[in-house]
Structures are given as structure tokens and as C-alpha cells.
Amino acid sequence: MTPERIERALLEVTREARSEQLPHVDWAAIEDQLPMTRVHTVPPRAFNFRPWILAASFAVAGVALGLGLARRQPDPHAAAVARSKAQTGPAAAKPQANQDINGDALQPGARVAATDLPQTVVHAGHARWTLAPHSEGTLLANGDIVTIRLDRGSVTSRVTKSSRTETFAVEAADVRVAAHGTEFVVSLGADGVSVSVTEGSVLVGPREEPSAGQLLISPAAKRYTLAGGPAEDDRGLEALGAHPTRSRTAGEEPAASASASAGSRLGLETTLKKAPAKHVSASAAASGTSEEEEDPRPSDPSPDGLERATTSVMRLAQACFKQRTIAGEGVRVTAQTSVTFRTLPQGGVNRVVFEPPLSPAVQACVNAGQSAIQTEATRNGFQVSRTIELER
Amino acid sequence: MDSSRERTPPESATFSVVSDGSDLVARCKAGEPAAFRQLFREHRASVTRLVHRMTGGSADLEDLVQEVFVQVHKSLGSFRREAQLGTWIYRIAVNVVLMHRRALRSRPSTIHATEDAMILDEDQPDEQLARRRRVAALYRLLDRMSEKKRTVYVLHEIEGLSPAEISKIVGAPVLTVRTRLFYARRSLHAELMQEPALAALSQALPPLSDPAPASPEPHKEPA
Numbered sequence: 001m002t003p004e005r006i007e008r009a010l011l012e013v014t015r016e017a018r019s020e021q022l023p024h025v026d027w028a029a030i031e032d033q034l035p036m037t038r039v040h041t042v043p044p045r046a047f048n049f050r051p052w053i054l055a056a057s058f059a060v061a062g063v064a065l066g067l068g069l070a071r072r073q074p075d076p077h078a079a080a081v082a083r084s085k086a087q088t089g090p091a092a093a094k095p096q097a098n099q100d101i102n103g104d105a106l107q108p109g110a111r112v113a114a115t116d117l118p119q120t121v122v123h124a125g126h127a128r129w130t131l132a133p134h135s136e137g138t139l140l141a142n143g144d145i146v147t148i149r150l151d152r153g154s155v156t157s158r159v160t161k162s163s164r165t166e167t168f169a170v171e172a173a174d175v176r177v178a179a180h181g182t183e184f185v186v187s188l189g190a191d192g193v194s195v196s197v198t199e200g201s202v203l204v205g206p207r208e209e210p211s212a213g214q215l216l217i218s219p220a221a222k223r224y225t226l227a228g229g230p231a232e233d234d235r236g237l238e239a240l241g242a243h244p245t246r247s248r249t250a251g252e253e254p255a256a257s258a259s260a261s262a263g264s265r266l267g268l269e270t271t272l273k274k275a276p277a278k279h280v281s282a283s284a285a286a287s288g289t290s291e292e293e294e295d296p297r298p299s300d301p302s303p304d305g306l307e308r309a310t311t312s313v314m315r316l317a318q319a320c321f322k323q324r325t326i327a328g329e330g331v332r333v334t335a336q337t338s339v340t341f342r343t344l345p346q347g348g349v350n351r352v353v354f355e356p357p358l359s360p361a362v363q364a365c366v367n368a369g370q371s372a373i374q375t376e377a378t379r380n381g382f383q384v385s386r387t388i389e390l391e392r
Numbered sequence: 393m394d395s396s397r398e399r400t401p402p403e404s405a406t407f408s409v410v411s412d413g414s415d416l417v418a419r420c421k422a423g424e425p426a427a428f429r430q431l432f433r434e435h436r437a438s439v440t441r442l443v444h445r446m447t448g449g450s451a452d453l454e455d456l457v458q459e460v461f462v463q464v465h466k467s468l469g470s471f472r473r474e475a476q477l478g479t480w481i482y483r484i485a486v487n488v489v490l491m492h493r494r495a496l497r498s499r500p501s502t503i504h505a506t507e508d509a510m511i512l513d514e515d516q517p518d519e520q521l522a523r524r525r526r527v528a529a530l531y532r533l534l535d536r537m538s539e540k541k542r543t544v545y546v547l548h549e550i551e552g553l554s555p556a557e558i559s560k561i562v563g564a565p566v567l568t569v570r571t572r573l574f575y576a577r578r579s580l581h582a583e584l585m586q587e588p589a590l591a592a593l594s595q596a597l598p599p600l601s602d603p604a605p606a607s608p609e610p611h612k613e614p615a
Contacts, residue, residue: 006581006584006585008597009584009590010577010580010581010584012597013526013530013593014530014549016530017530017550018549018552020524020527022440022444023449025457026454030432030436030454030458034458034461124462124465125462125463125465125466161455360451360452
């Protein structure tokens, strides 16, 4: 081949790269994820003479005076910081609701409280946490890992995805909830702590020994005792799909779990969990019958149906891993992970989640292929978790 | 120097400077959310295009674009107007991509996202598929280069930036940029035939009636 042809080929393919169409990008989603487009980043202690800020300041000052605090609060941000440094009295400052607090300006020890409306604290590009009305929290650490303590009530946290495993944690009593890029809610009650994960996964465990915790993968909800152990009255929340911790053995699974047959080459451990039960409709309630009684579908899958669904998902995962993992000649690549999938009531797989996650390319392949999997129709669908080893 | 080989940047590939950014930056620095939203909307297309080309079609495109703007927001305080806002944002984007690629290298296995994206879309017309295979092959060749050479090649040959603009982005003298470009081209020349899709392209090209200079001209590395 002549160098001239090589040069022309290079020019041609470079031109093609230049004119290549960009993939679709969800601008709105990205913009929504940029906290700074919604955050009012007023420096702490800086006075802002806009009329509404002044009005808010007077309101805060009024509340503070009403509570017997002599300290004057210029704006909500400064209020939180000043509060953190003062560390006086048991009552926390009450910043005006709906005004986000710049979390980057807070010092460790800062206490934040929500009044009748939720109160949000934003750590730009990192996380945002929202205290429910009449809730209180304390910032314990600010930096690479933001840690807050929930003193009272409930907090919803949304953590930006990061290549690091842990960037945000909530402590409530002796329970520690560490985030892995996720959205979750922690509620502190008199007799326990509730954790609900709506996106991603969190690690929940005793504050003194976080690594011994339990991994919750969304959607999941679970109750813990104030000491960090699983609560005994957790049956209802357990059914929402809490994922078993890797350290837990099959024998320790609750009664609702069942071991799958050991037929699969890849499966090491399987747990089955029922999907949340449907609510009884108003009409059904009025007639004295529930939807469950009218539904001819079984409440649980048959053992064969369970095994077929599990095998199909695992074959798909194996095929995608083999197809989308590139390795050099003679190089063997293996990965051990836990796969969790949920089925639809009418049959079919709703979502497949790996924890630890596989590469985006493998996940995309699985997402594309899951619609082809048929499963048994059950009343509420079911969820299966299994540890697998993938190999290329 | 290989100045004769420096092609004029294509018109469509220059910075998409919608405004000079002076007022916008000031408003962003003042903490005005609407201003940063405007900055994002003005620069998101050019940043996405650059990230896509720098990564060769990463599945993490959206995350990377988001990370670029997070970094832009964090660094706005240090923007000194020594460069155009677009150039400055490009510099941040390049650094974010390089950090991402370093992180990827520490993983046990490698995935070529461009190839994956192509496989998912195999029902496209043959010619389009062949073109995407060739572009994917080009990105594979670029992947084998050092980051410095690959960066200047993408910025100059694909993004269409001038060596002067690239020197501001990568923080190197113009002469160094030109040198890296020369070696990047030479490396591609040497390895292009290893990619079947590109080898087939070079064979399929019609002969030139008036042959142009063939190989990269001799180049002296500056002392």
C-alpha cells in the first residue's frame, strides 16, 4: 500500500469523524443534575440588601428572639454558620424554609433545622440533603465525604454519582447510612431508624462498624434499631426489596426468602423476595373484596418459573459480559457480582441491577436484552437476587 | 515544521462562542443561577462534541459533560479573562476527560464504547455502518497514542482548532503542539493498515491523477 493512499485514507476517516453525528444527550437531565443552576450561592456572613432578604432576616431575627436567643441572624446561610460556631443551647436555629443553604460554606458542627417547610442544604456538585418539616440535622464532616447526623425527623439525600465508592453519609442514632451515588431517605424515630432507597444503593450498618453493614439496592426500604441492627418489626418493609448483604448467609435469610435450585452453573446464592402488594382499591374495599382475591394469577412463581427466569437473566448477563468485555489474547477476565432483577406482574423483566455495577457497556447490553425475557405472570411480580461469576 | 500540513480548521468546528462571556461570567460569579444556566446552554453543545471526540464515544458522555460544568462552576472564581471563555471551558473539558481516562485505565478490563454503540445499532444502512466502523477504528488507533499526542490530534484534526488555540488549552508552546501533531500523524500512518476497516478504505480509494506528496515530510524535533 502506498503512503499516498494511507494519507488519503487518514484524511477521509478524519473527515468522517468530524462529520459524525453526536449521540442523543438529555440536556434537561444534565441541567437538572447541576445543583448550581438552582443554588443561590450567597457567601456566609455577607449582607445582601435585597428587600426580600432583609424581610427574611427580620423574620429570622423575630423567631430567634421568640426563642430567647439574643443572636441576630442576617440571612439563613449566616444563621447556620453562626449557629455552628456558637454551639449554644439545645434549640437549633430555624432558617427560613425554601431558601437553599450553601453547604460548602458550613463548618463541621453546624446545625440546621427545618421549620414548617422543608429545608435543603446543597453541596455543589456533590450532594443535596433536605430536612423534612420540623427535622434537625448536624453537619459532621464537610469535604470529600460529607457526613451529617440526623438529630430529629427525616432527611432526604440526593448524592451525585462519583467514581469514589462513598462520598456522603447520614448518621442517625447509632446507624450509619453511606451513599454510593443515590437518592435515599433516612427517618429517625423513637424506637428505630427507617432507610428507604429510591435510586442507587446505600450501605447501612452500625456507626462503629460501617463495613459490617447491609447493602440496600433501590427500590428498597428497611427498619433498623437505634443500635444499627435489623428491626424485628420489619416484615412489611422487607417486602419492598431490601437486598441481602454479601456477608449474610442463605440460612440467615428471612422466611420469605427461598433458595433456588442449584441447577445453574453460575449461581452461587439466590434469594427471592415478593414485590410489594397492591393497594386495595376503594371500590374493592367498599364491596368487601380485595383485588388479590379477584386476580387469578398465583401470588408466587413456580419453582420452574423462578429457575427459568433466573437462568435467562444470568445467561443474558454472561453473554453481554462476554460480548462487551475486551481482553487481550489469552487473557481471562472474571467478575463476581450480585444480580437483582424484578419481574412485572404480567410477565417480563422490569429491571436488572448489578452490585457492584458492571461496566456501562455491559449494563446497556443487558438493558437492551431484558425485554426479550419472558417470565411467569404472578400477582405482584417477584424479585430475585443471586450472586454470579462472569467470565470472558 | 509541517506547516503545509496544517489544514484550515473547518468552519463548523470553531468554538461556539455565543457571547464574549464577560457579563455572563460576572453574573455567574455573583451566584445567579439563571446566569449559569445560560452559560450551560451556550456551551453544552461544544463541550459535548469535544468530550465525545476525546473519549471516542464513551458511554459516560452525559456524566462527563455534567462533571465539566461542575468544574466550570467551581473554577469560575479563577477565570481571569486571559483566554476566551470558550477556550477556558475547553481546557477544563480536556482535563476532565484526561482524568476520566486515567481512572478507566486503572480498571481491570477495557471496553470500547464506540464499538458497543455500533453493535447496538446494527440495523442502520450498510454505508453508515461502515463509516461508523471506520471512525471507531480511528479512535482505537488514537487510543494507542500517548494522551498528549491524541489530545492535540483530536483538537486540531477533528475539532479544527488552530495550534495557537490548542496551546492555550493544553498549556504548551505552539511549537510543542506542532511537534505533537507531527508525531501523532506519523503514528497513525504507521498503524493505519492494522485496522481492517481503514485498510479497506485505503484500497477502495480511487487513484489520484496528480499524486500529492505521500508521507509526512521530514521533521526535525526542536531541541
